[in-house]
Every structure is written in structure tokens, then in C-alpha cells.
Amino acid sequence: MALSPMMQQYLQIKEENPDCLILFRLGDFYELFFDDAKTVSRELELTLTGRACGLEERAPMCGVPFHSADSYIPKLVERGHKVAICEQMEDPAEAKGLVRREVVRIITPGTIDIAGSTENDENIFIASVFATKTQVGIAYGDITTGELACMHLEYRHNLDSLISELVKIAPKEIVYDESSLPENVLAALQDPQVQTYLNPVDSSYYRKALCEKTLMNQFGASSLISLDLDGRTDLVLASGSLLLYLGDTQKQRMEQFKHLDIRESSNYMQLDRSTLRNLELLETIYDKNKEGSLLGVLDHTHTAMGGRLLKRFIKEPLNNQAQINARLEAVDAVVNHPLERNNLVAGLREIYDFERLSARVASGRANGKDLVALKNTLGALPEIRNTLEDLASSALLAEIRDSIDDFDDLYQMIAESIVEEPPFIITEGNLIRPGYSSELDDLKESIRDAKEWIAGLEQSERERTGIKTIKVGFNKVFGYYLDVSKSFSDKVPENYIRKQTLVNNERYITPELKEKESLVLSAEAKINALEYDIFRKIRTSIEPYIGSLQKASASVALLDVLVSFGDVATANGYVRPEVDDSSLIEIEEGRHPAVEQMIGSGMFVSNNTAMDTEQESLLLITGPNMSGKSTYMRQTAIIVLMAQMGSFVPCRRARIGVCDRVFTRIGASDNLASGQSTFFIEMSELANILRNATRRSLIILDEIGRGTSTFDGLSIAWATAEYLASDDHRVRTMFATHYHELTVLEEQLPAVHNLSVSVSEDGSNVVFLHRIIDGPASKSYGIHVAKIAGIPKAIRQSASRKLKELEAQSAPMPATTQISFFDSEIAPEPERVSEEPLPYENVLKEIRGMDINSLTPIQALVRLQEIQNEIKDIDEDSEE
Known part of the structure; x- marks a missing residue:
């Protein structure tokens, strides 16, 4: 026995797309067969049926209605499946023989563009990675917004920088050439922190000549020079391969990508994955919640574009003093003009996600509701522009105003053509306003009498027959019909023709009803086809505006973030920081923004911070656990980050000398999956800091050397502090430690300054005051912390006795002791000039x-x- 022609067609398409689930269009359903059907039945908990396929056994089959497929596809993609949409390319009623079918789109985790499939303020990035033994090129784009960027990374010791960048980008999918990717780069992509769908693709995507041609065609360039890609092979291959892959899977040119942003790392503060996590910038460490993070404090945005941009600001603070101060000047204007700020908020609330709306128009996927949302957004822009006129003292706000074009003609076109409440499906009519197309209006007029006759049929038949329960209904199988309950069967007129029998009802037609039905359905098919054609022309006519719309949406997103900064500053009493190129970090009465919100206004104990690479660059902080050392250090780093992203900061006054990087080494946990201990992770993070920190960096160290023996740990902590405070380095560092022995470094190294947390003692009662003071701590109060944590009294009493015993046996370290663990290698012994033994x-x-x-x-x-x-x-x- 041979497979049926339709099943042969299905298997051929499956063979061409073996790694995809094939959604095969059959009438009003997408059907799946064989193993695909079993997979979807299991994943979506749908009934598995069967279909005759020409073989002795029926082919397993599972399907979903085509009009509701968008609710099923995201679930399959989220579970790691690629989905190929196979459509009927001709009308089955007009096809001669087997209906022609083709895959029109392949949906993967990085290319999903379905309404409601993701959070509005989340980017759906897909990335391509190309690497050699010394450098990496990364390109990433979002087909739902039209954002496209690339960056170059060099690596010597390890690939921490690559992992950190991928964690910040958070791509949903990464494509790469497995045959040419170095093993260590592949291992970096597989790092658990990256958490993405890895998709190895054919090496043909990374052919240099093809990538160059693709890029020039995409952006209408005659050479790579105009794209600033000449000689940058890694970026050419990463960007070109990404566009090629997207073109192949989406079966069209990526018209939403109008610009390639080449991101230079020197323009942004480099934050590694440890810093993003330790400072809880986007989510809290333990419960992964937005509330309690810096994002939770700063996010007062009103648009989806603004929400996405704010996350980028947090992950990529600026390094350029002029750009930082331009943002701060804009926030200052927003704060000092509350009436204008309120007007801007009112306008922003009317803005839809027109970054994504523009991309949907460019990709040909926008429906009627998208165009109405775009129209409503355009209607809100003039008032925003007018309000910005009153804030033009800020150069950045003036630039935002000027980048929002006048879209009045586009607004009018959509308003005049598309009904206010269009359906989701654009092939079933009811899209176009009366008066827009005379041809469409004439068609609708031609069946008005017939539709009115059908609409009045129910009432007229009830009066004529005396059957009070008659109802006129419609379905796609039988068309229009008259529904009569069986209890009135004896009153059915002779001209009624029985069409269907149900349990309690009978369905009838009449010759006149079928005549009217034929007229209506024939005309409605023409009307729907004409409305679809008109709609596509309207959508196409918007395409020339895409570039201007994307520019305006980017400006509105920036405005939204700046207004959000202004709202937060006003509500929380933040101040404008002074940001310059000095080596200072001076903060008066600084507060931790998230902790302050959680404990309540007025309850947080503020503290000062003063650091300078020319004087005291290393603050050595001692004191008991739970006393506030970690909060104090974190708030300093967060205030620096907030200042450099252009936000006002929680303190009385701040002067921030621009930091190129912020590093944190705070806590650690075992990585059991890779066999890495807490101490190994701690040392790896410390090594990364010491290799990459510069004199313009800020380092936060919360305990070093606690994961090994005391003497080993003290040695490492000492050597680290000595290195960072040496005249050759002088990196701005906050170093919290329980090794009180380190406090003697203040007398040995001018850059070291001791701080501690003040404690109030009243007999056996101890109160942590959370106030940072000069000088080292006198005690560690570990046993008191154990009491707070609930350690049994008997164990605490035993610990107290042992502590007194050890303190009595110990010999205090003299303050004049000179110890150096700084040299990484032992200097060679000098040659002997006599046979007498050396003195030492x-x-x-x-x-x-x-x-x-x-x-x-x-x-x-x-x-x-x-x-x-x-x-x-x-x-x-x-x-x-």
C-alpha cells in the first residue's frame, strides 16, 4: 500500500524541516501527524486521534483550530520546540488536484512574534555568535521591535566577559556554527547562567562573502565602510549570519531592521554577572522578585518601550561625563516642572507599544487592532511635543521633541479607513469604514435588502406559523436555517424542508431562504476579499513611515525613563549628583534605595562615604554580622550606578568621579553541577576583579578568604588589600572583613582607612546602630548574632567559655608588625661573596x-x- 498524496506532501515538508513540529493547514485546522502529533498531544494535553493515510494503520493525528493557534504555539516554543507553519497557498475550491502547501514561517524561541506571548516590557532577542581563539563577535536583534546591535569582545584569560554580556542581553535563542566555534566559547554558551535555547546552524550561514552581501542589501549600502564594518570580520559574520537565519526562518526580508547599532564597550560601564546579581539590580537574589530590586524602585514607566529601555539603562550605565550630565539636566527639568511632568505622564499613558506596532507593520503581520493602536498613539504625540516646548532648557528634552515627527497625515489615513473596533482576523471583513471605498460600499449595498429580509425572517415566521420558538441560525456547514423545537413539529408549514434532526430540535430551510443565502454569501465572500485587499494596501502605505516611527518610539521610550526618574526623585527625596572626571566618590547621608522602601521612610540610617585614589582609596570595614556593612557597601555602589545612568540619587549630596566598572565579590555558593566549591568560585571572581580593575573602577569586597583555613584566608585577604591599596594601583575599594588583623594596614599604607559599625552595649544586651564610624571594630559579636539567629543557649554558653580561653592564650599582633604578602614571586637570593652564613x-x-x-x-x-x-x-x- 502507498501513502496518500496528501500524506506524501506532508512527509516531504517534514523531511525538509526535520527539527520542526509541522502545523499542516487542513481547512480550518492545523493538523500534525505521526511523531509530531504524539509530541503535541503530550505537551498540550490534546486528544490524539487518527487519519487514514494509505497504509494499513491510521496515522496518529492531533490538531488545533487555525484561528486559535496563537494560544498554543507559544507553549510549544517555551518548551524548546521549533514550529513550522505550513499554509495552503491556494483556495481548495479552485485548486486542481492536491492543494499546494508551503512553510511560510518557522517560529523559534528567538523569533516568536505572537501577541500575548511575552511580557510587554521584555525584549525577545535572538543572538548569533562568531568566535576565534582570541575574539568574539556577538550580534543580537528583536524582530518584534526592530532593534539590531552587535559588539566585539576580546578575551585572554577566560570568557567571563562573554558570559556577562550574554547574561545582560538575555537572548531567548543563540545561533552558532558548531563546527568552527572554539570549545571554550561553546562551554561559555552552555553556562547555566546564560539560560538560553542553543541552536547550532549550518556553517553556510557564516560564509564571509554572503554575510557581507546580506548586510549591504539590508541597509542599502554599497560597501562595508559606510556601515563601519570594514575590516571587522567577527561583526560582519555575526550580524550577517543573524540576518540570513532570520530571513530563512521568517521567509521574508527583515524590513523592521533599519539600523545596525555597533556597541562600543568603552561607552558603557561594564557590569559582570556577579555585580548584576549581588547588587540586586533587576531582581532580588533569593526570590527573583522585581520588588526589592533597584528596578522595582526606579520603574515608574508608563510605556512598554520605556520599561525595556530602563532595564538597559540599569544594565549599561554611561561612562561619558557629558552624556550623563545631559540626562541629569533633563531629569532636573522634569523634577522642577511638576505641572509639565504631570502632563507628560498623562500623554505617556495614551501611548501603545508603537515600537512593536511599527515592526509588525514592517513584517506584514499587523492586524486591524494594531493599526488602531498605532493611530491612537499618533494622536497622543502632539500634546507631548507641545509640553516639551516648555522644557526646552534641557538639550536632551529638546532633542527628544525634535525627533518626534508630525504624523498627522498618517493619523488621518488610518482614522478614515479602519473601523474603531476591528476584529483580530483580517480575512473575515468588518475592517473598513463606510465611505472609504465606493466599490466596497456598493457591494455591501447590494445585499442590504437580502440581509434585512433574513434579519426579519424570524419574527415574520413566528407571526405566520404561530410557532413562538422559531429561531434563525447559521453555521458553515448548512448555512442559514430555521430552528424549531420538536413539540411544534405538527405546526411546521409544508414549504419547510428538513435539513437536520437534533435531540430536541429540527432544522429546516426554505427555497426563498436559500436564495437569499446564496446572494448574501456570494457577496460576503467578495466583500471580505475586497476588505482584505484594501487593508493590505493601507498597511503597505505605512511602510515608508517605519524609520520615522522607530525614531519617535525610541525618543518616547527615553522620555518615559527620564520622567520616571523625575517621579522617583520627587517621591523619595533624591538629589542631583555631581558627576565629573575626578577620582572622588563623596556621598553625604547616603541611603540604600530598595532597603529604605522596605523598612519605611525615616527608619533607614544614612551614612557618609569618602574615597579618593589620590588619598584614601581603600575603606577597610570591620564590624559584626547583621550590623549593616553589606548594605553600606551596596548602597555606595548603587548610588554610583544610579548617578551614571542619569538618575537622581538617595542622599543629601553626592560627587561621583566616573567609574568605568563596578565589581562586587559578595558571598558565594557551591556550583555542584560543575564541581566548583564556594572557595573556588570566590577565588575565580576575585581573579576576574584583579585582572580587569583599573584606577577608575569601584570594587566591593564583602569577605575574602573565608572559605579556607584561617591562615590561608588571612594571607589572601591581606595580599588583596595590599595590592589594591599600593601606589601602583590605588583602586577605589570597599573591603568588609572579619580579619581584624588587617586593620594594621592603615598604619602601613596611606591609601587604607579603617571604618567600623558602631555598637551599643548595655551589659549582655547589644544593639547594632548601623552607623559607620572611623576606626576598627573592637569585637566581632559573633556569639550575639548566634543568639539572634536562635542558637540554643547551652551551645552559646559553651562558645563563650571557649572564646575566653582562646583570647587568654592569644598574643596580640603589635601595631608595628610589618608583613607583606604582596610579591607574587620570591625574589632570587643574592650571590654569596663569602663562605660565612648570612645573618638571617x-x-x-x-x-x-x-x-x-x-x-x-x-x-x-x-x-x-x-x-x-x-x-x-x-x-x-x-x-x-
Whole structure:
């Protein structure tokens, strides 16, 4: 037995798209067969049926109505499936033989463009990665908004920068050439923190000549020079391959991509994934909520575009002083003009997501409701422009005003053509306003009498027959019919022709009803086809405006963020920071924006911060747990970030010398999946900081060396502090530690300054005041913290006895002790000039032979004291 022609057609399409679920259009349904049907039945919990296919056994089949497919497809894509939409390319009624069918679109996690399939303020980025052994090119785009960007990364030691960028971009899908991608780059893409759908594609997408041609065709350029891509092979291959892949899967040119943004890392502060997480910029660490994060504080945006842009601002603060101050000047104008700010808010609330609306028009997927939303948005723009006239003292706000074109003619065209409440489906009529097309109006007029006759048939038949329950109905199988309950069967007139029998009803037709039906349905088919044709022409006529619409939508998004900053500043009492190119970070009465909101206004204890690479660049902070050290350090970093993204900040006064990067090393957890311990992760993050920090960076270190033995940890912490505070480095650093031994560094290194958290003691009661003061902490109060945490009393009493015993045995470290763990390599010994032993040879020999790992911390400090005394004796003998 042979497969039926239709099933052969299906299997051929499946063979051409083996990694896709094929939604095969059959009339009013999308059907799936064989393994695809089993998969969809399982994933969507739909009934699995069967269909004759020419073989002895029926083919497994599962389907969904075509008009509701948009509610099913996102669920399949979210579960990692690619979906191919296979449509009928001709009218079955007119086709000769088998209906021609083709795949018109392939939907993947990075190309889903279905209303309601994602959060409005979330980008749906798809990325392409090309890499060599030393550099990476990344291109990423969002087909739903028309955003397209690329960037170049170089790597030497590891791929932390690549992972961090991918975490910030958060692409839903990454395409790459598996055959040419270096193994370490592939491992970076597979990092659990990236969390994306990896899609290896054919190497043909990465042919250089094809990528170059694709880019020039996309942007109407005659060479790569005008695109600023000449000689930048990694960017050409990443960007070109992405456009090629999107063209192949979407079966059309990507007209929504009007511009390629080449992102230079020097323009933005570089935030690695640890900093994004540790500072809780977008979500809280433990419950992944927006509330409690910096985003939760700052997001007073009113448009979807503004919400997306705000997230980008948070992930990419500026490095350019002039650009930062331009934003701050705009926020200042918004804050100081409350009436205008309220007017802008009112206007922004009328704005739909016309960044996505424009992209849907460009891709040919906009429906009637999209065009009405676009029209309503355009109607709100003039008032926004007028309000901005009163805020033109800000150069940035004036630039925003000037970038919003006059779209009055486009507004009028849509208003005159599309009805106010159009249906979702654009092929079933009721789209076009009366008076827009005389041909359409004539067609509708031609069946008006027949439709009125049908509309009045129910009442006239009730009066004529005396059957009070007669109803006129319609379905696609039988057309119009008269429904009569069986209890009135004896009153049915002779001219009624029985068409269908139900349990309690009979359905009839009459010759006159069928005549009117034929007239109406024939005309309605023509009307629907004509309305669809008119609608497509209207949609096409909008395409020349796409570039201007995208420019205006980008400006409205920026305005929305700036207004949001103004609202937040006004509501929370934030101030404008002074941002310059100095090496200072000076904050008076700084507050943590998220913590302040959670505990209530007026309850937060504010603190000062003063750092300067020319003077005190390393703040060494000691004090007990739960006293506020971490909050103090985090709030300093967040205030710096807020200032450089152009926001007012929570303090009384702030002066911020621009930071190129903010690094954080706060806490850690085991990565069991990759066999990495807490201490290994801690050391990896520290290594990344020490390799990449510059004199313009800000480093937040919350405990270093706590994951290993005390002496090892103290050594690492000491060496780290010494390195960062040395004259060769002087990186602005906040270093919280429980190693009180480090506090002697203040006397040894001019860049180190001791801070601690004040504590109030009243007998056995201890109160943490959360106030940062000068000087080192006198105690750690660990046992008191254990009490707060609920450790049983008996264990605390035992710990207190042991603490007193250890303190009595310990020898305090003299303040004059000079220890250096700074040198990474031991200097070579000088050549001997005589056979006499060197003065310190015995001491050095003893140190080399010492088993450090077998010493307790107390023993180590005591032995260090003894060694120091031996050296003093040798020095005194030498002087004699």
C-alpha cells in the first residue's frame, strides 16, 4: 500500500524541516501527524486521534483550530520546540488536484512574534555568535521591535566577559556554527547562567562573502565602510549570519531592521554577572522578585518601550561625563516642572507599544487592532511635543521633541479607513469604514435588502406559523436555517424542508431562504476579499513611515525613563549628583534605595562615604554580622550606578568621579553541577576583579578568604588589600572583613582607612546602630548574632567559655608588625661573596621548613612574634 498524496506532501515538508513540529493547514485546522502529533498531544494535553493515510494503520493525528493557534504555539516554543507553519497557498475550491502547501514561517524561541506571548516590557532577542581563539563577535536583534546591535569582545584569560554580556542581553535563542566555534566559547554558551535555547546552524550561514552581501542589501549600502564594518570580520559574520537565519526562518526580508547599532564597550560601564546579581539590580537574589530590586524602585514607566529601555539603562550605565550630565539636566527639568511632568505622564499613558506596532507593520503581520493602536498613539504625540516646548532648557528634552515627527497625515489615513473596533482576523471583513471605498460600499449595498429580509425572517415566521420558538441560525456547514423545537413539529408549514434532526430540535430551510443565502454569501465572500485587499494596501502605505516611527518610539521610550526618574526623585527625596572626571566618590547621608522602601521612610540610617585614589582609596570595614556593612557597601555602589545612568540619587549630596566598572565579590555558593566549591568560585571572581580593575573602577569586597583555613584566608585577604591599596594601583575599594588583623594596614599604607559599625552595649544586651564610624571594630559579636539567629543557649554558653580561653592564650599582633604578602614571586637570593652564613639564614631556613597548615591561628601568631624577636636580636648584634 502507498501513502496518500496528501500524506506524501506532508512527509516531504517534514523531511525538509526535520527539527520542526509541522502545523499542516487542513481547512480550518492545523493538523500534525505521526511523531509530531504524539509530541503535541503530550505537551498540550490534546486528544490524539487518527487519519487514514494509505497504509494499513491510521496515522496518529492531533490538531488545533487555525484561528486559535496563537494560544498554543507559544507553549510549544517555551518548551524548546521549533514550529513550522505550513499554509495552503491556494483556495481548495479552485485548486486542481492536491492543494499546494508551503512553510511560510518557522517560529523559534528567538523569533516568536505572537501577541500575548511575552511580557510587554521584555525584549525577545535572538543572538548569533562568531568566535576565534582570541575574539568574539556577538550580534543580537528583536524582530518584534526592530532593534539590531552587535559588539566585539576580546578575551585572554577566560570568557567571563562573554558570559556577562550574554547574561545582560538575555537572548531567548543563540545561533552558532558548531563546527568552527572554539570549545571554550561553546562551554561559555552552555553556562547555566546564560539560560538560553542553543541552536547550532549550518556553517553556510557564516560564509564571509554572503554575510557581507546580506548586510549591504539590508541597509542599502554599497560597501562595508559606510556601515563601519570594514575590516571587522567577527561583526560582519555575526550580524550577517543573524540576518540570513532570520530571513530563512521568517521567509521574508527583515524590513523592521533599519539600523545596525555597533556597541562600543568603552561607552558603557561594564557590569559582570556577579555585580548584576549581588547588587540586586533587576531582581532580588533569593526570590527573583522585581520588588526589592533597584528596578522595582526606579520603574515608574508608563510605556512598554520605556520599561525595556530602563532595564538597559540599569544594565549599561554611561561612562561619558557629558552624556550623563545631559540626562541629569533633563531629569532636573522634569523634577522642577511638576505641572509639565504631570502632563507628560498623562500623554505617556495614551501611548501603545508603537515600537512593536511599527515592526509588525514592517513584517506584514499587523492586524486591524494594531493599526488602531498605532493611530491612537499618533494622536497622543502632539500634546507631548507641545509640553516639551516648555522644557526646552534641557538639550536632551529638546532633542527628544525634535525627533518626534508630525504624523498627522498618517493619523488621518488610518482614522478614515479602519473601523474603531476591528476584529483580530483580517480575512473575515468588518475592517473598513463606510465611505472609504465606493466599490466596497456598493457591494455591501447590494445585499442590504437580502440581509434585512433574513434579519426579519424570524419574527415574520413566528407571526405566520404561530410557532413562538422559531429561531434563525447559521453555521458553515448548512448555512442559514430555521430552528424549531420538536413539540411544534405538527405546526411546521409544508414549504419547510428538513435539513437536520437534533435531540430536541429540527432544522429546516426554505427555497426563498436559500436564495437569499446564496446572494448574501456570494457577496460576503467578495466583500471580505475586497476588505482584505484594501487593508493590505493601507498597511503597505505605512511602510515608508517605519524609520520615522522607530525614531519617535525610541525618543518616547527615553522620555518615559527620564520622567520616571523625575517621579522617583520627587517621591523619595533624591538629589542631583555631581558627576565629573575626578577620582572622588563623596556621598553625604547616603541611603540604600530598595532597603529604605522596605523598612519605611525615616527608619533607614544614612551614612557618609569618602574615597579618593589620590588619598584614601581603600575603606577597610570591620564590624559584626547583621550590623549593616553589606548594605553600606551596596548602597555606595548603587548610588554610583544610579548617578551614571542619569538618575537622581538617595542622599543629601553626592560627587561621583566616573567609574568605568563596578565589581562586587559578595558571598558565594557551591556550583555542584560543575564541581566548583564556594572557595573556588570566590577565588575565580576575585581573579576576574584583579585582572580587569583599573584606577577608575569601584570594587566591593564583602569577605575574602573565608572559605579556607584561617591562615590561608588571612594571607589572601591581606595580599588583596595590599595590592589594591599600593601606589601602583590605588583602586577605589570597599573591603568588609572579619580579619581584624588587617586593620594594621592603615598604619602601613596611606591609601587604607579603617571604618567600623558602631555598637551599643548595655551589659549582655547589644544593639547594632548601623552607623559607620572611623576606626576598627573592637569585637566581632559573633556569639550575639548566634543568639539572634536562635542558637540554643547551652551551645552559646559553651562558645563563650571557649572564646575566653582562646583570647587568654592569644598574643596580640603589635601595631608595628610589618608583613607583606604582596610579591607574587620570591625574589632570587643574592650571590654569596663569602663562605660565612648570612645573618638571617637560620631564620629563613626555619620559615621555609615550617608546616603552616599544621599551625592553629594562635600558634601562627605566637611563632610570628618569636621570629620577629629573633630578627631584632640579629639587628642589634649587627649594630654592635
